[in-house]
Amino acid sequence: MSARKRRPVLVIGLGRFGGAVAETLERMGHEVLGADCDSQLVSEFAGTLTTTVEADCTDTKVLEQLGVADFEAAVVAIGTDIEASVLAVLALSDLGMTNIWAKATNDKHARILERTGAAHVVFPEQRMGERVAHLLNERLLDFISFDGEFAIARLKAPEPVVGVPLVTSGCRKKFDVTVVGVKRAGENFIHAVPDTIIFPDDELVVSGRISDIERFSAI
Structure with a gap:
């Protein structure tokens, strides 16, 4: 199955890690929705990704409006705000998303992400x-x-x-x-x-x- 026939991928957090993941997925042929609370980051990626949106993805209602059920996977790339990263994973999990990838800053953060629904936890800096x-x-x-x-x-x-x-x-x-x-x-x-x-x-x-x-x- 070609990447274009797959359901799109949601990337939450367009910092250095999230932005790199989103751009790579786009180059591989995936449709990518990049979401961030920072309007400047959203504008920077507007011409690169399939769709970008300024949104608070810790809110299940917002995720529902974005159509989470239609996504193949979600990447929670929020790094500095641990609470926001955990809440985003929890919201995705509550909406039935199972293929959740999340960035962790330390072992404790990773354990919390796993318990709230992250299927894959990565430590890019480590x-x-x-x-x-x-x-x-x-x-x-x-x-x-x-x-x-x-x-x-x-x-x-x-x-x-x-x-x-x-x-x-x-x-x-x-x-x-x-x-x-x-x-x-x-x-x-x-x-x-x-x-x-x-x-x-x-x-x-x-x-x-x-x-x-x-x-x-x-x-």
């Missing part, structure tokens, strides 16, 4: 902080963690694996990481197979435990 910390060593070119223990990372091919097929270097057996893909200058990423030979300056996409990936990048 995630970015972790990512920057891992990238600071300059050996990792990109980094995404999962569940705090596993990750997928992009890095320059370590010297011990250069010039031989992956089956020979034994990345999984020796270093406990799996090489998923390989990127060479001027070429697209390719899926890695046992016979893939690693060249100097290749970039590797690897998966594994964070500690193993960091050790692999440092050899």
Whole structure:
């Protein structure tokens, strides 16, 4: 099913996080209704999103008027006003919305959001902080963690694996990481197979435990 055939997405809060989510969804082909109490933010996104509205989305009557029942999902991207973010999630839940994504600022905030109806809680600042910390060593070119223990990372091919097929270097057996893909200058990423030979300056996409990936990048 194409994105245009899906029901639209409601994004509540058009700050940096909410605005980025809304614009990305729009580029992906979704219809997006962006809502915020700040008229200036609403005006800024008026030409970018399918629809924008200045509204208090902590009020169930307002959400009913916006037609919440017609939305595929809702993203509550309110960050600084914890009370407003919780009330917005609660109002959406009361109206039968189940696919609610909400931004949390701390663990306590997250627990309250989950108990009031948020199906998915995200910590964008925490995630970015972790990512920057891992990238600071300059050996990792990109980094995404999962569940705090596993990750997928992009890095320059370590010297011990250069010039031989992956089956020979034994990345999984020796270093406990799996090489998923390989990127060479001027070429697209390719899926890695046992016979893939690693060249100097290749970039590797690897998966594994964070500690193993960091050790692999440092050899």
